[in-house]
Amino acid sequence: MTIFHRQRSQGMRFLRGLLLPLVALAGFAFARSSTGDSVLVLLDPSLDRDNFSIFFGDLEKQGYKLTFRSPKEAEPQIIKDDVAQFAHVIVFAPDTKSYAADITPQSLVSLLNKNTNLLLALSTKQTPITSLAAEFSLILPPPGTPLISHFPERDTPATIIPVEPPRAQSLVSSNLAPIWFSGVPQALGNNPMLVPFLKAPPQSFASDGDSDSGSDALVEAAEKGGEGLWAGSQLSLVTGFQTLKNARATWVGGIDMFTDEFFNKEVSKGKQSGNRQFARDVTAWTFQESNVLRIDTVEHHRVNETLPRETYTINDRVTYTAYISKFNPELDLWEPYSNIKDMQLEFTMLDPHIRTALPPVPGEPGKYSVTFRVPDRHGVFKFVVDYKRKGSTYLESTTVVPVVPPRHDEYPRFLSAAWPYYAGAISTSAAFVIFVALWLGGDEREPKKGKGAKAE
Amino acid sequence: MPATKTAPPAKQTVSHAQSHPLLSLWNAYYESTSTRLKTIDAFLVFLVLSGVIQFLYCILVSNFPFNAFLAGCVGQFVLAASLRAQVNPANRSEFKEVSPERAFADFALGSIVLHFFVYNFLG
Numbered sequence: 001m002t003i004f005h006r007q008r009s010q011g012m013r014f015l016r017g018l019l020l021p022l023v024a025l026a027g028f029a030f031a032r033s034s035t036g037d038s039v040l041v042l043l044d045p046s047l048d049r050d051n052f053s054i055f056f057g058d059l060e061k062q063g064y065k066l067t068f069r070s071p072k073e074a075e076p077q078i079i080k081d082d083v084a085q086f087a088h089v090i091v092f093a094p095d096t097k098s099y100a101a102d103i104t105p106q107s108l109v110s111l112l113n114k115n116t117n118l119l120l121a122l123s124t125k126q127t128p129i130t131s132l133a134a135e136f137s138l139i140l141p142p143p144g145t146p147l148i149s150h151f152p153e154r155d156t157p158a159t160i161i162p163v164e165p166p167r168a169q170s171l172v173s174s175n176l177a178p179i180w181f182s183g184v185p186q187a188l189g190n191n192p193m194l195v196p197f198l199k200a201p202p203q204s205f206a207s208d209g210d211s212d213s214g215s216d217a218l219v220e221a222a223e224k225g226g227e228g229l230w231a232g233s234q235l236s237l238v239t240g241f242q243t244l245k246n247a248r249a250t251w252v253g254g255i256d257m258f259t260d261e262f263f264n265k266e267v268s269k270g271k272q273s274g275n276r277q278f279a280r281d282v283t284a285w286t287f288q289e290s291n292v293l294r295i296d297t298v299e300h301h302r303v304n305e306t307l308p309r310e311t312y313t314i315n316d317r318v319t320y321t322a323y324i325s326k327f328n329p330e331l332d333l334w335e336p337y338s339n340i341k342d343m344q345l346e347f348t349m350l351d352p353h354i355r356t357a358l359p360p361v362p363g364e365p366g367k368y369s370v371t372f373r374v375p376d377r378h379g380v381f382k383f384v385v386d387y388k389r390k391g392s393t394y395l396e397s398t399t400v401v402p403v404v405p406p407r408h409d410e411y412p413r414f415l416s417a418a419w420p421y422y423a424g425a426i427s428t429s430a431a432f433v434i435f436v437a438l439w440l441g442g443d444e445r446e447p448k449k450g451k452g453a454k455a456e
Numbered sequence: 457m458p459a460t461k462t463a464p465p466a467k468q469t470v471s472h473a474q475s476h477p478l479l480s481l482w483n484a485y486y487e488s489t490s491t492r493l494k495t496i497d498a499f500l501v502f503l504v505l506s507g508v509i510q511f512l513y514c515i516l517v518s519n520f521p522f523n524a525f526l527a528g529c530v531g532q533f534v535l536a537a538s539l540r541a542q543v544n545p546a547n548r549s550e551f552k553e554v555s556p557e558r559a560f561a562d563f564a565l566g567s568i569v570l571h572f573f574v575y576n577f578l579g
Contacts, residue, residue, distance in 0.1 A: 411521075420513045421524035424506050425578055428532050429571050435499045435536075436564060442491055 032063055032332040033287040035115060036087025039064045040078060042071050042103065044093040047255070052092075055258045055279055064088075064287075071099045078102055084114040088287045094123030094255050105132040112247040119286050121255040124184050136241045137189030138251055141206040141230040147185045147237070147253070149204035160256075162267050163201055163237060165274055171240075171291065171391050172197060172281045176274035180262040183254015185235035195240035195391045197250070197282055205231035238282060246393050250286040285391070289329035293337060293393045296323040296366070300383060300399065303371060311402045313410065314376050320345055320383055321369040322358065322397065336366025343395075345370055346384040349403075353377060358385065378405045496540040503533040523577050531570045539563040 039059065043049060049056070049068065060066055067076060067086070071093045078085060079102065089111060093099075105128055108118060120129055126143040133140055149161045165176035185200045205218065207230075221229035237253040256262055263276045284290045301308050303317040312318055322345075326337035338360040347354040353375040361367040374381075381403050387395040414422075489497075507530065514525050542551050542559035551559070 415521065417518045418521055418524045420510055420517075421521075422578060424510045425524075425574050427506060428503065428574075431499060431502050432532065432567055432571070435495060438495050439492065439560065442495065 032329050033087060033289050034292045034327040034329070035117065035288045037063055037065050038086045039066050039088045039090060039287075040076070040086040041066055041068045041090045042093050043068055044096045045070050046095065047092060051259045051261070054260050054263050054276060058276070058280060059283065071096045071103060074100050074102070078111060078116075079107060079114075084111055084116045086116060088117045088119070090119045091129065092121050092255055092258075093127075094121045094129070095125050095127065096129075097125075097127050099128065104128070105135070108132060109135070112243050112249060113245060115245060115247045117247055117286050117288060118249040119252070119283065120249065121252045121258075122184055122186070123254065133186065133251055136239075136249065136251065137191035137194055138236075138239060139187040139189060140184055141187075145206045145208055145230065146183060147181070147200060147204050147235070148207050149201055151201070151203040161201065161204060162273070163198060165278065166197070166199065169197075171195065171285055173277050176277055177271055178267045179274045179278050180257060180265050180267070181237055181254060182256040182262075183237070183252070185230060185237055185253055186239055186251065187230065187234070188236050188239065191241075192388075192390070193242050193244070194236075195242060195285075196236040197238040197240055197285075198236065198278070199233045200235040200237055202233045204235070205229060206235070240282075240285060240391070242391070242394070244394065246288075248286050248288060250282055252282070284329065288393075289327070291392045292327035293340075293395055294325055294327075294334065295385065295395050295397045296325050296334075298322045298383065298385070298397050298399055300401065309401075311404045312374050312381075313406050314374055314378055314403055316374045317371060318374055319369060319371045320358070321367060322385055323366050324368060324395065325366055338365050338367070340368070340387065343368060343385065343387050345372075346386070347372070347375070347381055348384050349377070349379045349381045352384070353381070374403055378403050490545075493540060493544060496536055496543075499536050500533060500540070503536065507533070526577075531574070532567060535563055535566050535570065 041056070056066060069076060071091075076085060078089060089108075091108075108120075109132075112118065120133075122130060122133060122140065124144050124146050130140055130143075146159045147161060148158045150158055152162070154162070160180060160182045162178035163181045164178055165172055167174075179198065181198070185204070185206055188194050188196060207218070208216075218229070218231075221231075238257075239251045241249045241251070243249070252258075257275055258279055262273060263279075265273050265275075267273050281290075299308065299321040301319055302312070303319055324337050324340065325334035327333075328335045340360065343358045345354075345356055345358040346352040347356075354372055356370055356372055358368045358370050361369050379402075381401055383397070383399040383401065385395060385397040510525060519525055539559055539562075541547055542554055542562075543556040
């Protein structure tokens with residue numbers, strides 16, 4: 001049923017309107033990824049799958065097909081014959097130091113290049129995965145230093161912290177209850193592709209967890225003027241990373257936040273933690289369900305025409321149109337999306353000669369259009385849409401068009417500004433005619449004067 | 457050249473011209489130049505004025521279309537000046553083989569060809 005529906009929706013766009021209510025009636029409540037349903041879970045044998053039953057159960061309920069594998073097993077391979085075998089890979093092996101031959105930091109990066117999404121868990125131990133984190137501009141504290149916070153007062157150890165969810169962020173559901181966290185924080189490097197989901201509480205710091213207070217580390221760091229102190233809300237606990245090819249990798253500071261225990265743990269009397277919904281939001285982003293956009297088509301044509309030209313002439317007025325869709329995970333459909341307000345169009349030849357807003361067209365969903373005058377400059381130009389925003393799929397489109405000078409018969413003729421020149425030419429001709437008439441007419445009189453002049 | 461020869465009698469006849477050399481020059485020219493040469497000179501003056509006006513317009517307002525400006529009156533001026541040189545009796549010795557009639561025919565033909573090209577490139 002679903003495959004049938006998907007083929008229809010891809011093949012015949014005009015049937016979409018007809019199918020949409022049908023699909024809604026059929027009640028596909030679960031969400032779908034825009035890239036595929038197969039998930040490989042690399043679960044360390046030391047972790048009991050039953051501890052994560054709610055997390056994995058939720059994924060399966062949404063329609064994902066989970067395949068479990070121990071990191072040291074050889075099968076199933078993640079990449080076979082240079083083809084990624086799974087649409088998403090969850091690496092829940094925070095303490096595993098040795099992996100099977102096909103799982104290396106390099107192979108995980110090549111998975112991202114094949115548009116496979118990754119969900120990776122970190123821990124306080126030094127493993128190949130922690131060294132890979134540095135390649136994603138995540139700076140981890142030294143091994144063995146989990147995040148500690150003594151606030152708010154509670155009956156859990158200092159390393160198990162309720163974290164307030166971010167306010168006013170589109171990636172995570174609003175009004176979440178605090179989220180239980182236990183693990184390592186990450187300092188974020190200066191990389192624009194990082195998307196922090198959850199920031200550490202301001203009172204928290206990373207320190208040796210064995211000496212419960214952690215005050216020694218604080219005192220030491222304070223003596224050095226705060227240097228080397230891993231503390232405060234600049235640290236991230238769950239961090240997304242979107243590659244230039246739009247694959248997504250999410251780094252989670254501690255695997256405990258996905259356990260049934262943390263899902264069901266109360267943050268205050270009678271109030272369940274926000275972990276379950278937060279895990280849902282994080283996987284939805286990581287597996288390319290939410291915030292997935294694409295440019296369907298782009299069009300360009302001269303004003304008052306409908307078809308694109310092979311070439312444009314300088315100073316032409318040209319209309320550029322882009323159609324943008326957003327993936328709807330609930331209906332497994334691409335829907336027209338008109339909510340981008342800050343997109344820009346560039347008309348470039350090496351440099352952008354024109355950079356203008358590309359606003360949505362009111363009343364036409366998914367359509368963004370702008371009309372502008374081609375610069376007074378000929379050459380090979382490009383229409384460039386380059387829309388990169390944190391957390392959203394990067395939209396990129398480049399269309400090459402040559403811009404030529406007017407042909408010899410395309411220049412404007414008989415301009416009003418040139419009338420002095422025309423008058424000059426006409427008066428010269430008229431004067432020539434008069435001159436010739438005078439010359440020929442004065443022929444009889446001339447010899448007398450000429451003789452007179454000669455006589456003198 | 458004839459103007460300088462006839463200058464002294466001009467001074468005698470017009471008494472107040474003695475005070476002003478430019479005026480005496482004008483009188484000498486007026487009296488000693490043939491009507492035909494005067495016609496040519498008038499034509500040349502007209503062309504120069506027309507050219508100056510167009511040049512000012514070109515600088516101050518617009519040189520677009522530039523071809524229309526170029527098509528103006530310079531060519532006609534050159535042709536007219538050549539005609540004046542050839543039909544001037546004072547230059548008879550230099551243009552012995554060119555009669556005034558032949559010079560005028562050359563001028564007329566050259567001008568017609570010039571005007572043909574000017575109108576061709578004007579628009």
